[in-house]
Amino acid sequence: MNYSVVARLLLAGLLVGTITLKVLYSGLNEQVPFDLAARVGAVLRTRGFFVRQLPMNQTLFQSLVAELGSCRLTVAAISPLGWERETIKRMATPQDQVSFIYKGHIYPEQPAWRTWLDFYLSRAARLVGLRGPLAPVFGVIADPTCQIDEIKGLIAQAAQSDVSAPR
Numbered sequence: 454m455n456y457s458v459v460a461r462l463l464l465a466g467l468l469v470g471t472i473t474l475k476v477l478y479s480g481l482n483e484q485v486p487f488d489l490a491a492r493v494g495a496v497l498r499t500r501g502f503f504v505r506q507l508p509m510n511q512t513l514f515q516s517l518v519a520e521l522g523s524c525r526l527t528v529a530a531i532s533p534l535g536w537e538r539e540t541i542k543r544m545a546t547p548q549d550q551v552s553f554i555y556k557g558h559i560y561p562e563q564p565a566w567r568t569w570l571d572f573y574l575s576r577a578a579r580l581v582g583l584r585g586p587l588a589p590v591f592g593v594i595a596d597p598t599c600q601i602d603e604i605k606g607l608i609a610q611a612a613q614s615d616v617s618a619p620r
Contacts (some may be wrong), residue, residue, distance in 0.1 A: 489515040493591075496611040497604075502526070513537075524599035528608060529575065529592045533572040535565035541592030542588045550601050554591040558611045563590065 455477070489613075494504040494517055502519040514537055516529035527544065531537040533555075538553075545551045553563040566589050575587045591613055595601045 482546070489528065489589075490517055493517065493528055493611045494519070496607050497526075497528075500604075500607065510517060512606075513609055515542075522598070523596070524604075525596045526599055526604060527594040530589050530591045531563070532602065533568035533587075533590050535563055536568060537592065538563040538565065540592065545594045546596075548597050550593075550595045550599070552593045552601070552605055554593060554605060554609050554612060556588045557612065559605045 455562070468476045477549055490506045494506070497504050497519045500521070501534060502521045503523075504517055507516045507518060514529050514531055516527060519526045523531065529537070531541060535541060541553075551561075553560045555564060555568055572587065578584070591608060591612060593608060594602075595604065
């Protein structure tokens with residue numbers, strides 16, 4: 454057999470293999486299937502907050518605004534890769550409190566390495582047919598009048614109750 458024929462067959466095999474992986478991969482859902490308005494919004498409503506969801510075309514990610522008296526709170530479901538971390542910080546005024554919630558824990562900064570690593574480990578597991586939980590990451594902006602520790606705890610509880618695997 455001629456080397457050029459072998460090289461062509463090898464190249465054709467690689468082409469078919471990579472296209473197959475791309476087709477299989479394209480069916481994966483990269484977003485965490487979390488309904489922010491239904492889960493977090495419902496918890497905040499039970500505490501008396503007026504909650505409205507912001508349109509995706511304004512924020513580029515799921516977000517809602519909750520108000521109770523003078524307390525104004527913005528909660529956003531953000532990328533585990535850390536893309537929106539700075540956007541959340543820029544949305545806040547200097548007086549606002551900014552926090553990030555992941556897997557029931559509250560952080561002053563998005564634990565980007567942890568959320569990034571968990572995302573890619575979950576993605577690798579899905580590529581081989583396993584379904585592991587992928588937790589949502591939240592950015593929270595609260596004005597100084599909010600009792601932020603209690604509110605962050607409520608959001609963390611709502612997030613923990615709906616950790617699910619992407620389909």
